[in-house]
Amino acid sequence: MTMSTNGLLKKLRVSKPSGKVRHQHPFSTFAVTTWLVIFAILSLIPMIWLVLAPSKTDKELSYRSPYAFGSFKGYWNAWKHLRYFDNGVIGTWLVNSIWYTAAIVIIATVTASLAGFVISASNVKFKKTFLISTLIMMLVPPVALVIPLFVEMDKVHLVDNPWSVILISSLYPFGAFLAYIYYTTSIPAELYESARLDGCNDFKLFSKIALPLSTPLISLLAFFAFIGNWANYFMPYVMLPSSQHYTLPLGLGFLFLSTPAINPGVGATSVPIYKPEIALAGALIAVPIMIMFLISQKRLIRGMLAGSIKE
Amino acid sequence: MAKTKHYRHNNGAMYLMLTPYVLLLFFFGLLPAILGLLEIPKPSMANANGGWDAFKIVVHDFRFAPAFKHVLGFMAIFVPLMIFFVIGMALMLDIKHSPWKKWLRMAYIVPASISGAVAVLVWYVILQPTLSPIKGALKFFHLTESTQIWQQKNLVYILAIMAFFAVAGNWILIQYGSLQSISQEILEAARVDGCSVFQMAVRIKIPLISKYIIYMSVLVFAGGLQIFVEPQLLNGGIYSGIADAWSFDQLSYNLAFMQGDFGGASALSILLLIPSLLGALLVIFKTDMFEGAQGHIKKKNIEVQGF
Numbered sequence: 001m002t003m004s005t006n007g008l009l010k011k012l013r014v015s016k017p018s019g020k021v022r023h024q025h026p027f028s029t030f031a032v033t034t035w036l037v038i039f040a041i042l043s044l045i046p047m048i049w050l051v052l053a054p055s056k057t058d059k060e061l062s063y064r065s066p067y068a069f070g071s072f073k074g075y076w077n078a079w080k081h082l083r084y085f086d087n088g089v090i091g092t093w094l095v096n097s098i099w100y101t102a103a104i105v106i107i108a109t110v111t112a113s114l115a116g117f118v119i120s121a122s123n124v125k126f127k128k129t130f131l132i133s134t135l136i137m138m139l140v141p142p143v144a145l146v147i148p149l150f151v152e153m154d155k156v157h158l159v160d161n162p163w164s165v166i167l168i169s170s171l172y173p174f175g176a177f178l179a180y181i182y183y184t185t186s187i188p189a190e191l192y193e194s195a196r197l198d199g200c201n202d203f204k205l206f207s208k209i210a211l212p213l214s215t216p217l218i219s220l221l222a223f224f225a226f227i228g229n230w231a232n233y234f235m236p237y238v239m240l241p242s243s244q245h246y247t248l249p250l251g252l253g254f255l256f257l258s259t260p261a262i263n264p265g266v267g268a269t270s271v272p273i274y275k276p277e278i279a280l281a282g283a284l285i286a287v288p289i290m291i292m293f294l295i296s297q298k299r300l301i302r303g304m305l306a307g308s309i310k311e
Numbered sequence: 312m313a314k315t316k317h318y319r320h321n322n323g324a325m326y327l328m329l330t331p332y333v334l335l336l337f338f339f340g341l342l343p344a345i346l347g348l349l350e351i352p353k354p355s356m357a358n359a360n361g362g363w364d365a366f367k368i369v370v371h372d373f374r375f376a377p378a379f380k381h382v383l384g385f386m387a388i389f390v391p392l393m394i395f396f397v398i399g400m401a402l403m404l405d406i407k408h409s410p411w412k413k414w415l416r417m418a419y420i421v422p423a424s425i426s427g428a429v430a431v432l433v434w435y436v437i438l439q440p441t442l443s444p445i446k447g448a449l450k451f452f453h454l455t456e457s458t459q460i461w462q463q464k465n466l467v468y469i470l471a472i473m474a475f476f477a478v479a480g481n482w483i484l485i486q487y488g489s490l491q492s493i494s495q496e497i498l499e500a501a502r503v504d505g506c507s508v509f510q511m512a513v514r515i516k517i518p519l520i521s522k523y524i525i526y527m528s529v530l531v532f533a534g535g536l537q538i539f540v541e542p543q544l545l546n547g548g549i550y551s552g553i554a555d556a557w558s559f560d561q562l563s564y565n566l567a568f569m570q571g572d573f574g575g576a577s578a579l580s581i582l583l584l585i586p587s588l589l590g591a592l593l594v595i596f597k598t599d600m601f602e603g604a605q606g607h608i609k610k611k612n613i614e615v616q617g618f
Contacts, residue, residue: 028508032403039400040418043480046433047421049444053436066444107331115332122325130333135601137340139529139591143537143560144584147567147576148347149339155346171335177601202324233427233540238564252428256548262435265551275436282429290424294417300481301488305523 050286053279054078061275078280081272085255092244093251094284097230100166100247105225108172112221116179117210121192122202131180137173143234150238164239169229174303175221181306182217183210220303223296231285252281344584350577357572365578369566372575374556381467381557386535388471393531397479398524401486402512416487419480426477431544434473461550466557470541478534482527489523490516522598529590536583539564559583 049066056070057077064070082090119127149168150159158164187210195209233249240246243254259273260266293300354361357368369375400419404412425433436442438460440449454460460469493516501515517524539560546554546561556562559579567576594600 029407032406036400036403036412036415040415043418043422043476045444046425046437046476049436050425050429050433062441066442066446111332111335114328118325118329122322124322124325124329132595133336133340135595136588136591137336139533139594140584140587141533141537143539144533144580144587145340145343145347146560147563147573147580148343148350150567151350151573151577152338152343152346167335168339171339172332173336173340176332202322202328206328231424231427231429234560237540238568249428252432253544253548256428256431256544262432263549275442278432282432286424286429290421293420293423297416297420297484300420301485304481304485305488305492 047286047290050279050283054276054283056276058274058276074276075280078276081274081277082281084271085259085273085277086243089243089246090251090281093246093248096162096245097247097249097285100162100169100236101226101230103166104169104229105222107166107170108175108225109218109221111170112172112175113179113211113214113217114206115176116181116217117183117206119176119180120183121187121189121205121210131177134173134176137171138177142169142171146234146238149235153239158239160240160242160245162240162245165232165236168235168239169232172221172225174224178220178224178303178306179217182214182220186217187213219296220299223292223299224303227289227292230289248281248285252278252285255281344581347577347580351574351581353574355572355574356570357566357575361574365574366582369575369578369582372562372566374562374565378556378559378562382536382538382559384467385471385474385538385558386532388467389474389535390528390532392471392475393479393482394524394528396475397482397486397527398517400479400483401490402516404483404487405490405516406508416484419483421480422476423478423481427540428544430473430477431541431549434469435545435549438469461553463553466542466545466554470538473541474535474538478531482531486520486523486527489520493519522600525598526594526600529594533587533590536586 052067052069053061055072055074056064056068057074060068060070118124119130153159153164153168158167191209192205195205200208231249232247233253236245236247236250237253240250243251246254255261255273255278256263258266259269259271259278261274261278351365352362355365357372358365404415437445438449439457440446440455440460441457443449449455449460497515497519498511501511506515537560538558542554542557543561543564546552546557554561556565560583563576563579563583566572566579
């Protein structure tokens, strides 16, 4: 044990040393493992239902097991039925979701990485003010300002224009902070200095030195921007009242309201939108995020803990 | 921090590269807060004479007290549940490292993809005794009719469970990650000194990750306070009237878009912003979570997790 470890243990008031290494009781190990597995199964149930539901018909959903698979044709039928709704507006919602999210991911990633680079590699003024305001914005939920943002967008006539959502959501303080931490710690100042001596100007310093070394950062920024915006509901709900501008999550909410699928208040309609169709729309929103989460598990942890700087 | 002070070169290009982000920060961070404040004293139907009475009027609105009660009840379940459960799960995952545990971690992250509108759909089905994938469990608790479950008085619990499942998995992984940052040397020393698994968790691991716990608590609290989508969709799309103006954000939305009272809605937004801001300031200034950002640490001594 080193001196510092001793000091730390003393500080943490660890019980008196007994000199024996204690082993966990086999029963408690078993109980812990069982609980961990049970929670994993519970975690999977909602997604399993969501993915399997569109393979069945509405009737089958009531009498067959929730875990039974219907048929692949079921997915196709559910999609065909969704296309009947409002002249295939589901396609528009899907395209809207893709392009709004893509635009946000690109603008947010570019602006945040540039900001992080500048703050770490230059001596611009008001650095501290900039960092503190970025941290505050990062910790305050974006929906806190929805009403004032609506007032602002109304003044510049951007309500019901997709750019209102794209621009607002492109403010990415968390990304700027991650970029700052990344550039501060991954690229030594000496590298910038020697590049400057070799005649690099500041733009080249970013494009030729920082950017080629930024692959992990860019993928991290794009990941968080994607998961934060693909399923976003509140901001588009307030800013985009026309159904032509809806995203998939807004469209799903609209389907709840206007079809009898899960809303007993709506009478029978000629459009065959029932639970399998609604579940398919839900799966179109949830599955891309799930895939991103599963392939980017480590990015999630790295990103969320990157603020932590330890000596 | 990269020190470039001895280069007396023009920073114009640097400012140019910083501008897009600063513009976004100004227009969508600072300006709306100012506009919100300016909107409050304007005369409206509710506040005919205008002025800062808007705050008093919104607090005395007949829907404010019920919304306060709902959100308080929801937070009283959601926040402690999140903190204790997440930390407990992360500690359990951390007890012994086995390669198969990565599959558990993958499973925990799956519910995070089910949020907002999709969560409403999925939980509608889960809590529908005829359709539910957990029919057996509902039957065990004698819940055979959806009307037994979908009642106004149960909403705090239902919404707390929905919110919990949407965020718990992510935080379990993040806190598990924070536990990985504890030096093996310290843990080994404690083990040799005879610490039990429980003592190790309570006396060593939790104190060492306390800043991450505060960070999580602030984000979970601030997020929970702004609950909107789930009650709004339940109210409008499934069970009409079950959650009308149930949360603060719904009340704020109704004030603005049903009554045209943007002053009252802005006043409520600003009131809600205060606890979130205080939480943010607590994390920034009272923990060392972001101390590197404040320039307290010399570059050569810092190490950032993850990168």
